[in-house]
Amino acid sequence: SRYALILAGGSGQRFWPISRDALPKQLLKLFGDKTLLEMTVDRLEGVVPKENIVILTNKQQEATVRALLPFLPSENILAEPEKRDTAPAIALGVGWVVARDPSATMMVLPADHLIQNVAEFQKVLINAAKCAEAASSLVTVGIKPTWACPSYGYVERGKRASVLGVSEVAVYEVARFREKPNPDLAEHFIAQGNFTWNAGMFIWTIPAIFSELSRHCPALADFVSELRGSKDFCATVERQFSKLPKLSIDYALMERASRVLNIEATFDWDDVGNWTSVGRYLKCDSEGNQHNCAMTQMNAADNLVFSQTGQHIALLGVQDLIVVASKDAILITSRAQAESIKKMSDLLPKEL
Ligand code: GDD
Ligand code: MG
Numbered sequence: 212s213r214y215a216l217i218l219a220g221g222s223g224q225r226f227w228p229i230s231r232d233a234l235p236k237q238l239l240k241l242f243g244d245k246t247l248l249e250m251t252v253d254r255l256e257g258v259v260p261k262e263n264i265v266i267l268t269n270k271q272q273e274a275t276v277r278a279l280l281p282f283l284p285s286e287n288i289l290a291e292p293e294k295r296d297t298a299p300a301i302a303l304g305v306g307w308v309v310a311r312d313p314s315a316t317m318m319v320l321p322a323d324h325l326i327q328n329v330a331e332f333q334k335v336l337i338n339a340a341k342c343a344e345a346a347s348s349l350v351t352v353g354i355k356p357t358w359a360c361p362s363y364g365y366v367e368r369g370k371r372a373s374v375l376g377v378s379e380v381a382v383y384e385v386a387r388f389r390e391k392p393n394p395d396l397a398e399h400f401i402a403q404g405n406f407t408w409n410a411g412m413f414i415w416t417i418p419a420i421f422s423e424l425s426r427h428c429p430a431l432a433d434f435v436s437e438l439r440g441s442k443d444f445c446a447t448v449e450r451q452f453s454k455l456p457k458l459s460i461d462y463a464l465m466e467r468a469s470r471v472l473n474i475e476a477t478f479d480w481d482d483v484g485n486w487t488s489v490g491r492y493l494k495c496d497s498e499g500n501q502h503n504c505a506m507t508q509m510n511a512a513d514n515l516v517f518s519q520t521g522q523h524i525a526l527l528g529v530q531d532l533i534v535v536a537s538k539d540a541i542l543i544t545s546r547a548q549a550e551s552i553k554k555m556s557d558l559l560p561k562e563l
Contacts, residue, residue: 213340214315215259216304218297218411219248219276219322220269224556225485228540228563229519233271237322238279241489248322249279258333259318265289265307266322267300292452298463299455301413302424302431303448306438309417313439316340317420319413319460324482325492331478338380339414339474345375348470349423350414351385353407354480359397362484364390364409364461366473367400374472385471390461410476413460419470427467430456486533486549490515500526515546539563 223235230239237248245253248266255264266288268276273290280288289307291300301319308315318336326332339350353366369384388409392400400406415423424432434451441447456463465471481488490501493515500508504518511526518524519537526534533549535542540563544552 212263212312212315213259214263214265214308214312214317215255216301216308216317216319217248217251217264217266217322218300218319219251219266220272220291220294220300221323222294224553226489227552227556227559228535228537228542229517231563234275235272235323236483238272238275241483242325242492246279247325247483248276251320251322251324252280252283254326254329254332258336262287265304267291267304269294289448292449295452295455295457297460298428298431298458299434299452301460302428302434302455303438303452305417305420305424306435307444309421309435309439310444313417316344316414316416319415321411324411324480326478326480328478335380335474335476335478336412336414338377338382339412341377342374342382342472342474343414343416343419345377346372346470346472347416347419348472349419349465349468351388351465351471351473352410352412352414352476353383353473354410354476356401356406356408359394359401360408361394361397362391363482364388364411364465365392365397365400365406366409366471367403368405368407368473372472380477381475383473383475385473388461388465388468388471390459390466407473407475409461409465410480413465423464423468423470428456428463431463485552486515486517486535487546489517490533493517513546 219237221235223230226236238246240246262284266276269291277288343350351366366388367386369386372382372384374382438447493501493503495501499513501515504521505523506516508526510528512530514526514532516524517535522536531546533544533546
């Protein structure tokens with residue numbers, strides 16, 4: 212059977228003052244009345260049954276996640292005792308699934324992306340699952356890159372692969388996987404033309420992921436085996452999790468794994484990394500002011516205003532600003548400096 216493992220335990224300050232330690236990107240309502248996490252779960256409708264959707268989060272965010280997804284079985288929401296990045300999180304998910312179905316297919320999905328074309332997304336996902344099952348490979352999803360972004364993983368495509376039963380999507384062999392190259396290397400990859408961005412989605416069968424983990428991340432494979440054999444799942448997690456290496460799956464496994472395939476993403480994809488990306492999806496007035504709330508402006512152009520609680524925002528004689536109002540704090544920054552919000556957030560008092 213098919214399972215979805217949703218990675219929802221990341222943190223982030225880039226959306227301050229809306230985001231806080233316990234309220235990262237995936238738990239924010241940036242686009243209307245649903246959080247990115249809820250939208251991620253909704254996108255699986257018809258592809259993965261609710262009882263096979265597993266959410267990986269941490270203790271700090273657990274209560275919020277449970278409140279957002281009351282329709283999932285309670286045991287499907289797993290709270291990591293501490294943040295150890297995505298490789299241990301995924302191993303925990305593999306351990307949970309293997310105890311139920313040792314031959315399952317798993318789709319590992321980030322919880323914090325915006326994807327609007329659900330039909331096309333589901334088509335790619337279903338074909339990725341077929342691919343993982345027929346070729347016992349680790350399947351990645353390739354996004355057509357638009358610039359040399361150094362904060363993504365890059366997948367170097369080899370030749371077209373033909374996989375039995377998969378004809379609706381383009382599948383490629385993978386020559387190598389490079390996580391977050393430096394800017395020069397990223398430029399070089401883009402110039403070469405045969406690289407795609409890694410969407411951060413991974414599709415594989417339990418036997419395939421277990422054998423790759425055994426070869427490249429034995430500590431994680433041991434953890435999976437221990438979870439599988441354990442009578443008290445939670446106690447095993449409490450005892451072992453904090454001893455696991457703190458690494459992302461991209462560095463821990465994907466850069467080293469041998470049997471990797473890449474499927475072309477034919478859906479829209481946005482990692483929504485900052486306020487500027489959010490602005491692109493908001494309403495926009497004739498002067499280029501993007502807004503999610505009621506606003507009044509005079510001699511103001513190209514600003515972005517976002518209000519968490521629906522306050523009215525008025526702009527007079529300002530340009531290229533980002534103004535964000537939350538319940539207890541307000542951010543005002545020039546668009547040009549918006550990349551430094553994370554850095555600035557280190558200077559904030561602890562309660563913010
Ligand atoms: N459960 C859990 N535990 N989830 C986590 C943890 C953790 O410790 N750390 C991060 N996550 C979640 C995040 O919430 C997000 O949904 C997903 O895992 C990916 O983590 P990020 O921290 O956002 O990774 P990234 O953006 O730097 O890089 C990954 O995604 C890129 C595309 O957005 C990589 O896979 C890149 O190769 C890829 O290009
Ligand atoms: Mg990310």
